[in-house]
Amino acid sequence: xxxxxxxxxxxxxxxxxxxxxxxxxxxxxxxxxxxxxxxxxxxxxxxxxxxxxxxxxxxxxxxxxxxxxxxxxxxxxxxxxxxxxxxxxxxxxxxxxxxxxxxxxxxxxxxxxxxxxxxxxxxxxxxxxxxxxxxxxxxxxxxxxxxxxxxxxxxxxxxxxxxxxxxxxxxxxxxxxxxxxxxxxxxxxxxxxxxxxxxxxxxxxxxxxxxxxxxxxxxxxxxxxxxxxxxxxxxxxxxxxxxxxxxxxxxxxxxxxxxxxxxxxxxxxxxxxxxxxxxxxxxxxxxxxxxxxxxxxx
Amino acid sequence: xxxxxxxxxxxxxxxxxxxxxxxxxxxxxxxxxxxxxxxxxxxxxxxxxxxxxxxxxxxxxxxxxxxxxxxxxxxxxxxxxxxxxxxxxxxxxxxxxxxxxxxxxxxxxxxxxxxxxxxxxxxxxxxxxxxxxxxxxxxxxxxxxxxxxxxxxxxxxxxxxxxxxxxxxxxxxxxxxxxxxxxxxxxxxxxxxxxxxxxxxxxxxxxxxxxxxxxxxxxxxxxxxxxxxxxxxxxxxxx
Amino acid sequence: xxxxxxxxxxxxxxxxxxxxxxxxxxxxxxxxxxxxxxxxxxxxxxxxxxxxxxxxxxxxxxxxxxxxxxxxxxxxxxxxxxxxxxxxxxxxxxxxxxxxxxxxxxxxxxxxxxxxxxxxxxxxxxxxxxxxxxxxxxxxxxxxxxxxxxxxxxxxxxxxxxxxxxxxxxxxxxxxxxxxxxxxxxxxxxxxxxxxxxxxxxxxxxxxxxxxxxxxxxxxxxxxxxxxxxxxxxxxxxxxxxxxxxxxxxxxxxxxxxxxxxxxxxxxxxxxxxxxxxxxxxxxxxxxxxxxxxxxxxxxxxxxxxxxxxxxxxxxxxxxxxx
Numbered sequence: 001x002x003x004x005x006x007x008x009x010x011x012x013x014x015x016x017x018x019x020x021x022x023x024x025x026x027x028x029x030x031x032x033x034x035x036x037x038x039x040x041x042x043x044x045x046x047x048x049x050x051x052x053x054x055x056x057x058x059x060x061x062x063x064x065x066x067x068x069x070x071x072x073x074x075x076x077x078x079x080x081x082x083x084x085x086x087x088x089x090x091x092x093x094x095x096x097x098x099x100x101x102x103x104x105x106x107x108x109x110x111x112x113x114x115x116x117x118x119x120x121x122x123x124x125x126x127x128x129x130x131x132x133x134x135x136x137x138x139x140x141x142x143x144x145x146x147x148x149x150x151x152x153x154x155x156x157x158x159x160x161x162x163x164x165x166x167x168x169x170x171x172x173x174x175x176x177x178x179x180x181x182x183x184x185x186x187x188x189x190x191x192x193x194x195x196x197x198x199x200x201x202x203x204x205x206x207x208x209x210x211x212x213x214x215x216x217x218x219x220x221x222x223x224x225x226x227x228x229x230x231x232x233x234x235x236x237x238x239x240x241x242x243x244x245x246x247x248x249x250x251x252x253x254x255x256x257x258x259x260x261x262x263x264x265x266x267x268x269x270x271x272x273x274x275x276x277x278x279x280x281x282x283x284x285x286x287x288x289x290x291x292x293x294x295x296x297x298x
Numbered sequence: 299x300x301x302x303x304x305x306x307x308x309x310x311x312x313x314x315x316x317x318x319x320x321x322x323x324x325x326x327x328x329x330x331x332x333x334x335x336x337x338x339x340x341x342x343x344x345x346x347x348x349x350x351x352x353x354x355x356x357x358x359x360x361x362x363x364x365x366x367x368x369x370x371x372x373x374x375x376x377x378x379x380x381x382x383x384x385x386x387x388x389x390x391x392x393x394x395x396x397x398x399x400x401x402x403x404x405x406x407x408x409x410x411x412x413x414x415x416x417x418x419x420x421x422x423x424x425x426x427x428x429x430x431x432x433x434x435x436x437x438x439x440x441x442x443x444x445x446x447x448x449x450x451x452x453x454x455x456x457x458x459x460x461x462x463x464x465x466x467x468x469x470x471x472x473x474x475x476x477x478x479x480x481x482x483x484x485x486x487x488x489x490x491x492x493x494x495x496x497x498x499x500x501x502x503x504x505x506x507x508x509x510x511x512x513x514x515x516x517x518x519x520x521x522x523x524x525x526x527x528x529x530x531x532x533x534x535x536x537x
Numbered sequence: 538x539x540x541x542x543x544x545x546x547x548x549x550x551x552x553x554x555x556x557x558x559x560x561x562x563x564x565x566x567x568x569x570x571x572x573x574x575x576x577x578x579x580x581x582x583x584x585x586x587x588x589x590x591x592x593x594x595x596x597x598x599x600x601x602x603x604x605x606x607x608x609x610x611x612x613x614x615x616x617x618x619x620x621x622x623x624x625x626x627x628x629x630x631x632x633x634x635x636x637x638x639x640x641x642x643x644x645x646x647x648x649x650x651x652x653x654x655x656x657x658x659x660x661x662x663x664x665x666x667x668x669x670x671x672x673x674x675x676x677x678x679x680x681x682x683x684x685x686x687x688x689x690x691x692x693x694x695x696x697x698x699x700x701x702x703x704x705x706x707x708x709x710x711x712x713x714x715x716x717x718x719x720x721x722x723x724x725x726x727x728x729x730x731x732x733x734x735x736x737x738x739x740x741x742x743x744x745x746x747x748x749x750x751x752x753x754x755x756x757x758x759x760x761x762x763x764x765x766x767x768x769x770x771x772x773x774x775x776x777x778x779x780x781x782x783x784x785x786x787x788x789x790x791x792x793x794x795x796x797x798x799x800x801x802x803x804x805x806x807x808x809x810x811x812x813x814x815x816x817x818x819x820x821x822x823x824x825x826x827x828x829x830x831x832x833x834x835x836x837x838x839x840x841x842x843x844x845x846x847x848x849x850x851x852x853x854x855x856x857x858x859x860x
Contacts, residue, residue, distance in 0.1 A: 030663070034662075034663075035663060036663035036666065036667065083840075084836070084840060087840065087843075098607075099662075100609065100661070100662030100663055100666075101603070101607075101609050101662075102839060103663070104609055104611075104663070104666050104792075105792060105796050105835065105839045106835075106836055106839040106840060108789055108792060108835075109789075109793065109796075109832055109833075109835030109836040109839060110832075110836055111789075112786075112789050112793075112828065112832035112835065113829065113832035113833050113835075113836055116828040116829040116832055117829050119828075120825065120826055120829055227785075231674065234667050234670070235671075238664075238667060242663075269682050270678065270682065272674075272678065273675055273678050276671040276674050276675050276678075277671075277675065279667065279668075279671045280668055280671045280672060280675070283660060283664055283667060283668040283671070284656055284657070284660075284668065287660065287664050348744070349743075350740075369743065370740075370743040370744050371743045371746050371747060371748050371749065374743070374744060374745060374746035375746055379744075380744055382741075382744075386738050386740060386741035386744070387738070387741065388733065388734050388737035388738055388741060388742075389737055389738070390733070390736070390737050391552065391730075391733055391734065391737060392550070392551070392552075394551055395551055395552050395730060395733075398551070398730055399730045399731065399734045399742070399745050399747065400745040400746065402727040402730055402731075403727075403731065403742075403745050403746035403747045403748075404745075404746045408553075408727075429550070444741075447741075447745060
């Protein structure tokens, strides 16, 4: 393996880590509510803006701005669940019978709303978030990487591991897994399913916002900055198996590496198409992804 | 005249044999009860007969024509009507439209279908709720509606999957009367049920399944007194 | 046993009746649109109305697929783009006259719709949405990147028609009305029953004997063909085709019109297309907040007024009748 290949692999892996921050939340939402959140990219956007504006406008140090971004994302996620997700639990008279369709429309609309609101209220210009460290070049063997990116990758790994551990071993993590497997059964067993849903949305929003914050020095905050990461998340969530956190993590890393090599060896122009093509192929031939359960079809 | 002939039908899911070499013949105008404990393969067998699952081995003949591997729609056109254990109706369409779907799909024109729909609504005592959407009905009324859907065009054979389960006694009465009346006119039924009094009352013949295989196929009284059947239900404590 | 009673049960409104009522309302709306040029001659606003008609066709086609058949495709704008490029490319490289190009666009979009429809037969809900979304994005990327053929984001020049704006207005309106009539006839027939049955419970529909494969594919094909027609017409009107026609944001606009108007109704999406697009243009003049307002409307309607404007109108009429 040549030096370029090592560099591509490492960079692809690191990109995959950031993808994972986005995708875990989306996967959890699907697991617990069986819907795709089309406003997921806007959680990312909100985090990028929160981090950037809080640091630039209020001079807050970056290490404080990061958790603030997480909290803002969590708040937006929580608000989304509380205000918009009720009809999913309703019966005949509401959208209860067309849950999937309701989720698509309302989250799509929310996405449009948030993008345009930010565009009007804050402005269409991109804001560059402050990097975590100013070191622009670190050399690790054949790999050249910026200090910020390296540090951000390390933080991302830590956050991902903590999240995975929480899901697996914490009290609410287990409640969430129970609701994902069988909502009715879980509620009969006394689990507060509404609260579990709220927690999942908060976590999802927080993680996506965190990703937006970490990447804002490179991918500057702008109203539609979240669209691109969102599309990646959809791809990952399907590839990894909807609802599977380990699946999302593995698929994120895979996608990052595939895109990294594909852009160089196959086509730079169509580098975004690889993921989309993979997505379509999986949906058509293996909708349960790499790790998901079957039962996705009519 | 043999209407339905099931020969050596087997279905496996991974390591589990859900239906194990099942064979029986149903004559025209028979009302046969299909009983057996939970997990004995009755619903899987019904799924196979109605096209929702494919048998791994064996053959099925309807009116002496093979119908292995046909889709549910194709079987519906051949006269196989299946009623689900968990009621399936078109919830956002009203009661009459629910019935019209079946009528039109199976070849009736609008006028004919409408006439029959009204007749069925009366027979099933759904007049009071005919204006509502199916999703607004009570559970029992939905079952009656599904019943009606299955009989818009009288099928060659009606497969009823536990129609009396968790149903109000009044509805049970209506359904029972309906079945009896149709049977008297020559309708063929396979009735899956756990409700023994109903099976005794309606079905001259019963087939009992256990662990995927047919344990006994005989007149109902004989079946219910059979030691193997009692053992199957009580779980192996035959005296 | 009891007598059969052939008169409709009290209060029961068959889907055929509902569809006819909606059709009549839609015709009234179309009549109003036909009369507007008597009072409005400003070419800018006529152009806005023409674009509204473009969206009305797209919203109506999507409503057939999603509102009636329950298939939530996120690719309606893509088929408009495919139709537009079909006529544009045929005209540019083979000198195909516009009318033939438009006819070809209908066929090509319809075929692509048929193939996609067959491919996604087994998918539901979010899986269907994501597959069609990927398809849409891939198509747009292809249109953008095959610069040698399509001129990418620069846009492909398309021949116009030797007619004035007013004639374009009535041409679009005529196409819209013809499609409205076609959809009405379709939905009033047994097809309307079958599509809605498929939407509500596909397994139950199959049990009842409905050929689900055929009808789902038919819905996809018709919806795609109608979108392709709209796209082709627009191409000759604007005399330009760009990949922007297939942006997801455009699909968002189309979905919103259908939702705000009332999904699963004939008149709702058509009327909403006009209201939403005209409103958004008017708000653009006033302060530029149109997209924010209109996205908020989508969320509010989806959350609180499931049946859209049509549902609100029905409720208002009911209350007025009881008063």
